[in-house]
Amino acid sequence: MDLILSALGWIFDPAHWESGSRSPLPIQDRLLEHLRYTAGSLVIAAAIALPLGFYIGHTGRGRQFVISFTGAMRALPTLGLLYFLLMVFGYWLSFDTAPIVGATISFVILAIPSMLAGAYAGLESVDRQTIDAARANGMTEWQILSRVEIPLALPLILGGLRAATLQVIATVTIASYAGLGGLGRIITSGIGLNDYDLILGGALLVTGLALFVDALFALAQRLTATPGLTENHPAARRRTIKRSPRPRAPENA
């Protein structure tokens, strides 16, 4: 408990937020780096995973591919992948760019499976009759996707984005192993200096950031909750969405 209090004290010490402090400070610089790596990787991952997931969910083509491929991608250890990519890109790219490229690719690969699964499973979950009726009413395939499938799949799509975001926020911590910044830098310095305030403070910052972003997602999910899908009780809707990504305990157990 003392350790945590001391780490919290370290976080809230204004001196550690002063610009121009000695590396790995100030905290806000590392925080911004952390967010930048996270956002960059997520945007790239989304640009790949969402269209692919929509395509597969809409056409039903390549389902087997997604299932086996995302499974394999999930099994990849990100840290191992990062070292491997650093080695590969170390030959090709300059000393400056290799780490950021290698790290970004690692995080993109980490984020893709959840996003892809969310997009694909979301579209898959839409009632076939509804889609059939939309088509029979004269919607084009694009209109079916944009006006029927995506709105109805939104909870699952957002669930996938949310899971991917949390994974990436937590994992961007290892960017410091590639010599990059981010909150991981604080932890690594702490390990080097054997300074528990830094180690624990960094870890708490990562946790706090993850919780904060998760709360933003929860809010976004409530605000975009598809009307008409539940009985119009916001509370009930929130409950189902929050719980659905996790395995549920068997009922009547």
Added chain:
Amino acid sequence: MIEFESVSKRFEDGTVAVEDFSFVLPSHKTTVFVGSSGCGKTTLLRMINRMIEPSSGRITIDGVDIAGRNKVELRRSIGYVLQAAGLLPHRKVVDNVATVPLLQGVSKTEARGRALDLLDTVGLDRALAKRYPRQLSGGQQQRVGVARALASDPNILLMDEPFGAVDPIVRADLQAELNRLQRELGKTIVFVTHDIDEAFLLADQVVIFRKGGIIAQAGTPAQILAEPADDFVASFIGADKGKRTLHLQQREGDEGLTLVVDGDGRPIGVLRDGTLEPEVPGP
């Protein structure tokens, strides 16, 4: 007029759903397809709006081969009512009804205004317009489905067992409503059902199918009732059990009342004043 010319449909898995089907569906009339499950009724219906493409043969609407028409345009010009209503769950009733006009670029205000009128047409309270489909009963959803199909004022209305999933009382209601609507609107309706009584109630022309989309008999309800083409038709319409041939009977002690009895002699009603029910005026 919709004309099938030697239309066949073989699905990828080899199932032959329809074989060499030729038939004319006259304009402004209700043609009812009836037959047991799997005989190809839905397949035939969905070939009219190109939800299914024939493997061979052609279908024309007013002489124009639909294979040459843009699928999306064609579907927007034909109303389609499905068994499960198939409403968009995330859109309010009024927007569901306005689906096709909105796709056709009609302004939102105008499309919604028209949608509200259509709720009246199908006998729904306008207060339901702001609800979501989930908040309606099955029968109400079905009416919304009919309103949506009418929204672009199509000449052709395809209805695939639209009243199959509602209880008998609501179904009777909806059937009566459809008959009333059809008298006003005079659409070319193609209606699919399992229920021969529903077919006789709604049809100008009934087509009874065997497996493989083969016509067992086609004709007006009276023609089919009077002369079932074969044993299959007779058993399908229940004529073999005597329930379709009625006789008049006067019994002692009835003081001049005339009983109507079926082929087994079971009384099913009385003749009112010995007069015929006036024929329902056609559209």
